[in-house]
Amino acid sequence: MSDWPLWEVFVRSRRGLSHVHAGSLHAPDAAMALRNARDLYTRRQEGVSVWVVPSAEITASSPDERDPFFEPAADKPYRHPTFYELPDGVKNL
Amino acid sequence: MSAALCLGDDALVLSHRLGEWAGHAPVLEEEVALANIALDLLGQARVLLSLEGDEDELAFRREERAFRNVQLVEQPNGDFAHTMARQLYFSVYQELLYERLAAGEGPYAPLAGKAVKEVAYHRDHAEHWTLRLGDGTAESHERMQRGLDALWRYTGELFRPVEGLAEVDWAALHGAWRSRVEDVVGRATLTLPEGSDGSGWSAGGGRQGVHTEPFGRMIAEMQHLHRSHPGATW
Amino acid sequence: MTVITEDPGAANAAFDAAVAADERIEPRDWMPDGYRATLIRQIAQHAHSEIIGMQPEANWITRAPSLRRKAILMAKVQDEAGHGLYLYSAAETLGVGRDELLDKLHAGRQKYSSIFNYPTLTWADVGAIGWLVDGAAIINQVPICRCSYGPYARAMVRICKEESFHQRQGYELLHTLSKGTAEQHAMAQDAVDRWWWPSLMMFGPPDDESAHSAQSMAWKIKRHSNDELRQRFVDICVPQAEILGLTLPDPDLKWNEERGQHDFGAIDWSEFKEVLRGNGPCNEQRISQRRQAHEDGAWVREAAAAYALKHSEES
Numbered sequence: 001m002s003d004w005p006l007w008e009v010f011v012r013s014r015r016g017l018s019h020v021h022a023g024s025l026h027a028p029d030a031a032m033a034l035r036n037a038r039d040l041y042t043r044r045q046e047g048v049s050v051w052v053v054p055s056a057e058i059t060a061s062s063p064d065e066r067d068p069f070f071e072p073a074a075d076k077p078y079r080h081p082t083f084y085e086l087p088d089g090v091k092n093l
Numbered sequence: 094m095s096a097a098l099c100l101g102d103d104a105l106v107l108s109h110r111l112g113e114w115a116g117h118a119p120v121l122e123e124e125v126a127l128a129n130i131a132l133d134l135l136g137q138a139r140v141l142l143s144l145e146g147d148e149d150e151l152a153f154r155r156e157e158r159a160f161r162n163v164q165l166v167e168q169p170n171g172d173f174a175h176t177m178a179r180q181l182y183f184s185v186y187q188e189l190l191y192e193r194l195a196a197g198e199g200p201y202a203p204l205a206g207k208a209v210k211e212v213a214y215h216r217d218h219a220e221h222w223t224l225r226l227g228d229g230t231a232e233s234h235e236r237m238q239r240g241l242d243a244l245w246r247y248t249g250e251l252f253r254p255v256e257g258l259a260e261v262d263w264a265a266l267h268g269a270w271r272s273r274v275e276d277v278v279g280r281a282t283l284t285l286p287e288g289s290d291g292s293g294w295s296a297g298g299g300r301q302g303v304h305t306e307p308f309g310r311m312i313a314e315m316q317h318l319h320r321s322h323p324g325a326t327w
Numbered sequence: 328m329t330v331i332t333e334d335p336g337a338a339n340a341a342f343d344a345a346v347a348a349d350e351r352i353e354p355r356d357w358m359p360d361g362y363r364a365t366l367i368r369q370i371a372q373h374a375h376s377e378i379i380g381m382q383p384e385a386n387w388i389t390r391a392p393s394l395r396r397k398a399i400l401m402a403k404v405q406d407e408a409g410h411g412l413y414l415y416s417a418a419e420t421l422g423v424g425r426d427e428l429l430d431k432l433h434a435g436r437q438k439y440s441s442i443f444n445y446p447t448l449t450w451a452d453v454g455a456i457g458w459l460v461d462g463a464a465i466i467n468q469v470p471i472c473r474c475s476y477g478p479y480a481r482a483m484v485r486i487c488k489e490e491s492f493h494q495r496q497g498y499e500l501l502h503t504l505s506k507g508t509a510e511q512h513a514m515a516q517d518a519v520d521r522w523w524w525p526s527l528m529m530f531g532p533p534d535d536e537s538a539h540s541a542q543s544m545a546w547k548i549k550r551h552s553n554d555e556l557r558q559r560f561v562d563i564c565v566p567q568a569e570i571l572g573l574t575l576p577d578p579d580l581k582w583n584e585e586r587g588q589h590d591f592g593a594i595d596w597s598e599f600k601e602v603l604r605g606n607g608p609c610n611e612q613r614i615s616q617r618r619q620a621h622e623d624g625a626w627v628r629e630a631a632a633a634y635a636l637k638h639s640e641e642s
Contacts, residue, residue, distance in 0.1 A: 115385035116620065119627035121411055123624075124381070125412070135394065139394050149394060173624070225634040226627070226630050233627065236626070325511055326503060326507060327395075327503060
């Protein structure tokens with residue numbers, strides 16, 4: 001099985017929602033990975049669409065870079081609507 | 094000979110054979126895939142048999158000679174290639190047949206309309222494996238060819254007209270089946286077997302309740318518990 | 328797998344803080360070697376249990392006495408293969424491949440739950456496994472949904488959601504038998520008699536003898552002690568058995584008003600240890616079937632890999 005690479009599976013549970021990571025599986029190629037994913041991760045109608053991605057193809061942020069990568073966003077509260085004070089009675093804003 | 098029994102027994106018996114794979118599949122992902130197919134077929138069988146009577150009465154209380162499935166589906170699993178050859182021959186047939194029934198106005202149109210989607214997936218599964226085994230290693234190629242050869246003689250029976258399915262043009266069905274199977278087998282670097290497909294042999298077949306020896310043992314196992322407790326509910 | 332190298336002390340502190348705050352540890356986070364090893368051992372054992380656990384039930388697929396039961400049983404055994412896959416997939420996030428884990432299982436170097444070394448002798452055993460074995464498994468597994476390791480916790484959430492049908496179908500099956508003919512009732516009672524004690528052993532050795540418990544609790548891999556979960560199981564089962572109209576094979580089983588729990592008889596741990604050691608009724612059979620399936624499938628896996636290699640430039 002070392003010859004069967006690992007694939008990450010993403011499932012869209014219903015129309016209107018994003019694909020969400022469901023887990024992984026082994027398959028010899030993309031076509032089989034897709035079918036295995038359908039069989040394994042949508043046995044109970046959990047999905048309407050499936051993506052498979054070779055695990056080796058995923059580039060992830062490293063935990064070492066946790067701070068420099070994500071901390072800058074933490075001091076920009078003005079990006080969030082709750083940052084702003086609104087006068088009483090204003091609507092549709 | 095009722096069409097519901099013919100189609101229902103096909104699905105019931107093939108489902109049973111696929112169920113025998115549980116715990117023996119070549120890889121875990123395939124355990125899941127084979128069980129999916131078996132469950133689809135069992136679901137179809139239950140609907141079809143219920144059109145004819147009590148599903149359990151029919152599945153567990155009939156004698157071997159009263160079963161109407163084609164001999165192809167009762168053939169023992171053999172190795173994985175043998176099972177895939179059986180799947181390829183049967184699922185291509187079943188998809189083409191259900192497509193025609195679904196398009197018609199007969200009593201089986203609603204069932205066929207639902208089942209044809211399941212069966213299309215079974216066919217897809219069988220085709221993918223035929224390609225991989227045929228065009229995989231020398232060993233897999235040889236095994237797949239052997240499976241196709243061994244089961245070839247049971248394919249002719251698929252195209253003997255089933256009473257009550259007037260909407261089906263059986264000769265056309267046979268032609269469509271052959272070209273579809275030939276295409277996949279060719280792409281898999283395999284060859285369609287030569288020799289008789291069994292369609293010319295007239296001593297009877299599964300549709301007349303004439304089965305092969307392994308079938309008797311299969312239903313003995315299937316029916317034993319149910320028959321040991323007459324009148325019990327489960 | 329890269330880990331933080333500059334300051335192991337700080338990494339360790341971050342790990343401890345995350346566990347203490349009930350945050351999840353994720354695959355690429357730094358973690359102590361012992362934590363990783365414990366998880367690999369436990370998740371692998373869990374995954375192996377799912378796939379070995381297919382066998383005793385698959386034993387009855389071809390003999391299921393009604394088409395409804397047959398469909399249920401096939402779906403259940405299929406779920407177990409699926410659960411095995413979820414768990415192997417969780418184990419693989421720790422840097423160990425499924426083939427490596429399977430090799431260890433086949434070589435007898437990793438364990439699976441001893442419960443599956445008992446045979447399924449009658450149809451009622453399918454019911455007893457659902458009610459008792461899956462029931463015990465659920466009690467063991469629900470707390471793991473909050474396990475500190477993210478991928479394991481997520482796999483368990485999915486598994487627990489699917490597992491509840493397993494227990495119910497078993498209970499329903501036994502109930503039908505118990506209320507059926509005299510022979511069916513006897514079959515159900517016999518199955519419960521045989522599966523009750525092994526089910527209690529599924530919670531593992533008593534707390535004072537459990538080798539890995541304390542550290543696992545500290546790491547929040549484990550949330551409750553073996554004895555605590557075992558007691559919960561007994562208390563849940565007693566009223567359920569009454570409704571089934573079946574008895575549990577323990578003369579010492581009785582309600583203890585003072586404790587607000589049931590007292591129950593002493594477990595024969597020598598049997599547990601024998602089965603664990605490989606001397607159970609089916610140890611040999613289970614592993615050899617698994618090994619056989621794997622070996623018989625080798626040419627299929629090779630063929631698909633060869634095909635993929637040949638056709639990799641196409642699509």
